[in-house]
Structure formats: C-alpha cells, structure tokens
Amino acid sequence: MEFRLIDRIRERTAQLREDVRLGIGDDAALLTVPLGQELAVAIDTLVGGVHFPHDTAPADIGWKALAVNLSDLAAMGAAPAWALLALTLPQVDPARVDGLAEGFAQLAREYGVALVGGDTTRGPFCLSVAVHGFVPPGQALTRAGACVGDAVFVTGTLGDAAGGLRLALGERPFDPADEAHRMLRARLDRPIPRVRAGLALRGFANACIDVSDGLLADLGHLCAASGVGVEIDADALPLSPASCTVFGEGPARELALAGGDDYELCFTVPPARIAAMQAALDGQGCRVTRIGRVVEGQGVSLAGGGPAPQRRGWDHFPG
Amino acid sequence: MEFRLIDRIRERTAQLREDVRLGIGDDAALLTVPLGQELAVAIDTLVGGVHFPHDTAPADIGWKALAVNLSDLAAMGAAPAWALLALTLPQVDPARVDGLAEGFAQLAREYGVALVGGDTTRGPFCLSVAVHGFVPPGQALTRAGACVGDAVFVTGTLGDAAGGLRLALGERPFDPADEAHRMLRARLDRPIPRVRAGLALRGFANACIDVSDGLLADLGHLCAASGVGVEIDADALPLSPASCTVFGEGPARELALAGGDDYELCFTVPPARIAAMQAALDGQGCRVTRIGRVVEGQGVSLAGGGPAPQRRGWDHFPG
Numbered sequence: 077m078e079f080r081l082i083d084r085i086r087e088r089t090a091q092l093r094e095d096v097r098l099g100i101g102d103d104a105a106l107l108t109v110p111l112g113q114e115l116a117v118a119i120d121t122l123v124g125g126v127h128f129p130h131d132t133a134p135a136d137i138g139w140k141a142l143a144v145n146l147s148d149l150a151a152m153g154a155a156p157a158w159a160l161l162a163l164t165l166p167q168v169d170p171a172r173v174d175g176l177a178e179g180f181a182q183l184a185r186e187y188g189v190a191l192v193g194g195d196t197t198r199g200p201f202c203l204s205v206a207v208h209g210f211v212p213p214g215q216a217l218t219r220a221g222a223c224v225g226d227a228v229f230v231t232g233t234l235g236d237a238a239g240g241l242r243l244a245l246g247e248r249p250f251d252p253a254d255e256a257h258r259m260l261r262a263r264l265d266r267p268i269p270r271v272r273a274g275l276a277l278r279g280f281a282n283a284c285i286d287v288s289d290g291l292l293a294d295l296g297h298l299c300a301a302s303g304v305g306v307e308i309d310a311d312a313l314p315l316s317p318a319s320c321t322v323f324g325e326g327p328a329r330e331l332a333l334a335g336g337d338d339y340e341l342c343f344t345v346p347p348a349r350i351a352a353m354q355a356a357l358d359g360q361g362c363r364v365t366r367i368g369r370v371v372e373g374q375g376v377s378l379a380g381g382g383p384a385p386q387r388r389g390w391d392h393f394p395g
Numbered sequence: 396m397e398f399r400l401i402d403r404i405r406e407r408t409a410q411l412r413e414d415v416r417l418g419i420g421d422d423a424a425l426l427t428v429p430l431g432q433e434l435a436v437a438i439d440t441l442v443g444g445v446h447f448p449h450d451t452a453p454a455d456i457g458w459k460a461l462a463v464n465l466s467d468l469a470a471m472g473a474a475p476a477w478a479l480l481a482l483t484l485p486q487v488d489p490a491r492v493d494g495l496a497e498g499f500a501q502l503a504r505e506y507g508v509a510l511v512g513g514d515t516t517r518g519p520f521c522l523s524v525a526v527h528g529f530v531p532p533g534q535a536l537t538r539a540g541a542c543v544g545d546a547v548f549v550t551g552t553l554g555d556a557a558g559g560l561r562l563a564l565g566e567r568p569f570d571p572a573d574e575a576h577r578m579l580r581a582r583l584d585r586p587i588p589r590v591r592a593g594l595a596l597r598g599f600a601n602a603c604i605d606v607s608d609g610l611l612a613d614l615g616h617l618c619a620a621s622g623v624g625v626e627i628d629a630d631a632l633p634l635s636p637a638s639c640t641v642f643g644e645g646p647a648r649e650l651a652l653a654g655g656d657d658y659e660l661c662f663t664v665p666p667a668r669i670a671a672m673q674a675a676l677d678g679q680g681c682r683v684t685r686i687g688r689v690v691e692g693q694g695v696s697l698a699g700g701g702p703a704p705q706r707r708g709w710d711h712f713p714g
Contacts, residue, residue, distance in 0.1 A: 097433060097532075098535070098537065101538075101620070102471070102537050102538050102539070102620070103437060103466075103467040103468075103470035103471050103538070103603075103604060103605060104435040104436055104437040104467050104468060104470075104471045104473065104526075104528070105435065105436050105437070106433050106434070106435055106471070106530070106535050107433060107434040107435075107436060108433055108434070108532075109428045109434060114416060114425050114426065114427055115425070115426040115427070115428060115434070116423040116424065116425055116426075117423055117424050117426060117477070117479060117511065117512060117527075118422060118423040118424070118479075118512055119479040119480070119481050119512055119513065119514050119523070119525060120481070120514050121481040121483055121514050121516045121518075121523065123483055123516055123517070123518035123519075124518075125518075126516065126517055126518050127516070147422075148422040148423050149422075149423060151422040151423075152421070152422050152423045152425070154423065158436070160436060160437075160438040160525050161438070162438050162439070162440040162481075162523040164440055164442055164521060192436065193436060193437055193438055194438065195438050195439050195440050195523075197440045197442055197445065197446070197521075198442070198445055199440075199442030199443075199444075199445050199519065199521055200442075200518065200519035200521070202483060202516075202518060202519070202521060204438070204440065204481040204514075204523035206436075206438060206479050206525040207423075208436075209423070211425070213416075213427075216417070216425050218417065218421050219420075219421050219422070220421070284422075285422060286422060301420070301421070
C-alpha cells in the first residue's frame with residue numbers, strides 16, 4: 077500500500093550522510109559504519125490508544141515514534157545515525173501522513189538522522205521504528221555497571237508526562253489556556269530524547285537507563301542488571317513547577333516515582349567522578365539531580381521508608 | 396507488556412555470533428560490522444488478515460515474518476546477520492507466542508541469524524522485523540544496474556503462493572489430503588528466502604529484485620530503477636506441476652505473472668556471464684529459468700503480445 081509516507085519524510089530530511097551508500101528505494105539500504113565504532117540498534121512500536129491518546133496530533137505521533145527510539149540510543153551513550161520506519165494505517169489519509177512525516181522529520185533533522193528504509197501497510201494504526209547509532213568500543217553505557225556507593229542521578233524533571241496523560245484522559249479537565257497544562261501535555265506528546273546528555277555521560281556513568289516505564293520500574297531493571305539495590309530519596313526527586321501547581325506536591329511526587337514516558341536518563345556515577353560529570357552536563361545545558369545511592373542488595377527502596385511501592389510504572393491506557 | 400516472546404526466541408536460537416557484543420536485554424544491542432563489509436538493512440511488517448490469512452498457524456507467521464525480510468537481503472546479495480522483532484498482540488497468549496517463537500527461530504537457525512532486540516506491545520496483531528546483513532563494498536545487487544541485452548532470469552517457480560492463497564481463501568476448496576494443495580499452501584505460509592542464490596549471484600547479476608508483489612509489479616520496479624524495459628516470454632515462465640494440476644496451465648500462468656508472495660529472485664545477467672552464473676547457481680541446487688530480455692524503453696511487456704496486463708500484483712485480501 078502506498079501512503080507516500082516514506083517519500084514525504086525523505087523530502088523533509090534531504091540531508092546527505094556520507095555513510096548512507098544507498099538509501100530508500102531498493103530492497104535494502106546499504107550503510108557504512110565508521111571505522112572504530114560499534115553499532116547500537118533498538119526497535120520500539122507505538123500503538124494508537126496504547127502509547128498515545130487517540131486525539132494526539134499526527135505530527136506529535138511522528139515525533140514521538142522517533143523520540144522514544146532515540147532515547148534508547150541516548151541511554152547507551154550512542155550518537156544517532158539512521159532510522160527505519162514501518163507504518164500501518166487503516167486507509168490512505170494524506171493529512172495524517174503529512175503530519176506524521178512532518179513530526180518525524182523535525183526530530184530527525186535535529187539529530188542528523190537519515191531515514192534509510194521503510195514499509196507502509198494497511199491495517200490497524202501503529203508505527204515501529206528501528207534506530208541505529210555509533211559508539212566507540214567499550215564506551216557504551218549499559219544497565220549493568222552500577223557499583224555499590226555510586227550516586228544515582230536523573231536528568232530534567234520526572235512525572236510530567238504522566239501528568240500530561242491524566243489531562244489527556246480527562247481525569248483533570250484540560251485547559252488549553254493554562255500554560256502548566258500545555259507544558260505537561262507537551263511532555264507527553266513531544267518527549268525530548270536526552271541524546272547530548274547520553275554522549276556527555278560516556279566515561280562518567282557506570283550504568284544508565286532511560287525512564288520510559290517509570291522511575292521505579294526502570295531503576296528496577298538497572299538494579300537487576302547490575303546486581304545491586306538502589307535507595308531513593310523521594311524528597312529529592314526533581315518535580316516541575318507545572319506538575320506541582322496542577323496536581324499538588326504529594327501527587328506530583330507519586331507521578332515522578334511511578335509515571336512513565338518522561339524519557340529522562342537515570343544513571344549512576346562513582347563519587348570521584350561526580351564533579352566532572354556535572355561540569356560536562358552543565359556544558360550541555362542539562363540539569364541533573366542526585367536522587368539516591370547504589371546499595372548492596374536488590375531492588376529499589378525509599379530512604380527511611382522501606383521498599384518502594386510495587387506498582388507498575390506505566391499502565392497503558394485503554395484504547 | 397510482557398509476552399516473553401523475545402526470551403522464547405532467544406532460548407531457541409542460542410548461538411553465539413562474535414559480532415554481537417551485547418544482545419537482548421539493555422536499551423540497545425551493541426554490534427560489530429566486520430572490517431571491509433557494508434551493512435544492508437531492511438524492515439517489513441506483517442499484519443494479520445492482510446499479509447496472511449487469519450487461520451495461519453503461529454509458527455508459520457513467525458517464519459514468514461523473518462523470511463520476507465531475509466528475502467530483501469537475498470535480493471541485495473547480502474549475508475544475513477541480525478534481526479530485531481517488534482510484536483503487537485491483543486492479549487497474552489502463550490500458545491500463540493510459543494508458535495511464533497518456534498517458527499521464527501527455525502528460520503533464524505537455518506541462516507545463523509541472531510535476534511538482538513525486540514519490543515512487545517499490546518494492540519492489534521502485527522509483527523515488524525528489521526534485518527541486517529553484510530556485503531562487500533561495491534558487490535551488492537541493486538535494482539538499478541540492468542543493461543539492454545541482459546537476459547532476465549528467475550529462481551524456482553512462480554505463482555505457487557498465489558495459488559496457495561486461493562486455496563486458503565476457499566476460492567477452490569482446500570483438500571488437506573491432496574499433496575499439490577499442501578505444496579501450494581506451504582509456498583504461501585513458509586516462503587524460502589533465496590539467500591544462498593543471492594550470495595552466488597554477486598558478480599554475475601547486473602540487477603536483482605525479489606518477487607514479493609508479483610512478477611509484473613516487481614519487474615516494473617526493476618525497469619524503473621534501471622531506466623530500461625523488459626520483454627517477458629510468458630511461455631517460458633517456470634510453473635510448478637502442483638499449480639498446473641490444481642488450476643490448469645492457463646490460470647497457473649496468470650498466477651505466475653501477477654501473483655505475489657513467491658519470494659523468488661528475478662535478476663538480469665549479461666550474455667557473456669550466463670554460463671558461469673548457471674554453474675554457480677547449480678552449485679547451490681537452485682534452478683533458474685530464463686524468462687525474457689532487457690530492452691530499450693520502459694516497463695514490462697509480453698513477447699509478441701504488447702504491454703503486459705496492468706494489474707496490481709498482490710491485492711491484499713480482506714481481513
């Protein structure tokens with residue numbers, strides 16, 4: 077089925093990458109990985125009504141489909157290079173396709189990502205994106221390197237996207253004239269992958285993960301991969317003024333612990349490297365907050381408060 | 396959502412590839428492309444009721460999702476290496492997941508393909524697979540190199556999968572005791588990607604494409620990319636005895652011209668290299684048939700019969 081989506085994105089991302097020997101239009105793309113670089117690859121799917129509310133603007137969906145994948149590369153400390161896009165749509169819909177292409181292309185241009193292949197199919201609305209990035213051997217950030225005594229940091233603020241979802245679902249009436257409401261909804265619809273922060277963390281972070289399912293859930297993955305525990309200071313969690321204003325500080329803290337879709341980076345740093353790490357991240361204009369420490373044991377607990385609530389971070393909402 | 400699909404495939408494909416530095420389980424996989432090789436990448440989606448009948452066995456679906464992608468690598472003359480799998484399922488269904496994993500893993504083992512990443516999501520049933528392969532620089536087969544005077548060849552037989560689809564849709568009653576019926580259905584459900592033939596064609600074929608949408612449609616793509624025309628001898632098309640027996644020779648020939656999903660390779664070879672090409676393909680146990688020639692002009696025509704019927708190769712069937 078021909079939606080011309082791939083062409084429309086190609087038209088909007090007409091940039092040459094010398095490492096693309098043959099782009100869209102043949103049975104496969106032909107690509108060159110630079111000498112001395114490893115390839116980092118990831119794939120993620122967005123389903124309408126599961127990963128974004130049905131009323132989400134097509135441009136936001138196109139943006140988000142790429143953003144959640146670039147966030148995976150960011151969490152590895154990899155530099156983005158190429159993407160593949162598989163789109164399934166119930167029918168040809170030029171306005172929707174144009175919007176998807178525009179949002180995808182905006183973010184692709186921002187990070188110099190070339191769309192090198194795609195597939196368009198008739199069926200229920202969903203998008204799968206695969207991304208490829210480069211990282212020098214041995215320098216990738218993984219979930220597995222956290223050491224007892226490391227400090228735990230997070231970029232940006234947490235819980236905003238979950239707040240935006242509450243507004244999108246009407247649990248709290250969305251007021252488009254309210255700047256805080258708009259900011260929270262934008263955090264849900266247009267997540268900013270922390271690509272530059274991930275690159276800056278090479279050599280400083282012992283372990284790293286992106287917060288997609290929620291802090292508790294994702295830190296749990298990091299703990300399991302590293303064979304350690306983490307103790308969080310809930311009072312230290314970085315909350316946005318918007319979230320505190322709209323929901324109040326207590327509920328905002330709950331959203332920060334358990335809400336998903338923030339796409340911030342959570343990482344651990346040995347004490348001796350904290351100052352240098354902070355200088356490097358400051359250079360990227362990226363605020364980081366110390367939220368806890370790596371301890372012996374397993375799983376995530378709250379400082380002074382026993383084990384953290386065992387909630388799933390991100391219960392995808394009904395379609 | 397946790398279907399354990401990725402784990403189930405990993406358990407079934409426990410093979411080491413030294414080029415996989417970090418496999419499934421982190422935010423991205425880390426991979427090494429061998430020195431002196433380019434990377435070939437492709438992505439394809441299968442949607443239930445669009446790309447396979449709803450009664451298709453899960454193991455066949457898992458197989459086919461990988462097969463149609465390996466066919467893209469075959470058409471480039473690339474050696475398969477890695478795959479990513481994004482699965483969307485309406486609900487957790489262990490029997491279906493086990494079947495999908497088994498079929499996918501069977502084909503992955505056959506070609507030494509490592510599953511290096513994946514994503515499982517709740518939603519309408521579909522699968523997207525991205526594949527990666529290697530090809531020495533300058534040796535990839537593309538759609539663009541066909542020259543006037545080249546002979547046009549195709550591997551195997553054509554029209555069988557389209558015949559299998561007719562049986563699957565009940566246009567002709569399917570008789571499971573009939574060997575010809577079973578063969579045609581198997582061609583639809585378990586396509587064999589022509590990976591070894593694609594590798595053997597390096598250095599012989601000027602242009603190559605895989606027959607996924609139907610011979611007329613796909614040869615049309617090759618003509619457009621190469622800026623040439625192709626004249627087909629319809630009488631020369633390779634038909635299987637099963638297709639001729641079940642449908643009769645005339646309808647079987649129509650299926651061979653317009654039917655999709657065969658995943659044979661169609662390629663052009665300069666006259667001086669035909670003998671060497673045939674020796675190389677014989678060495679792979681792969682039958683090839685000369686079906687026409689590259690001519691000046693554009694588009695596909697039938698020898699002695701004017702332009703070929705302008706039908707779409709593969710009208711996906713209603714869900």
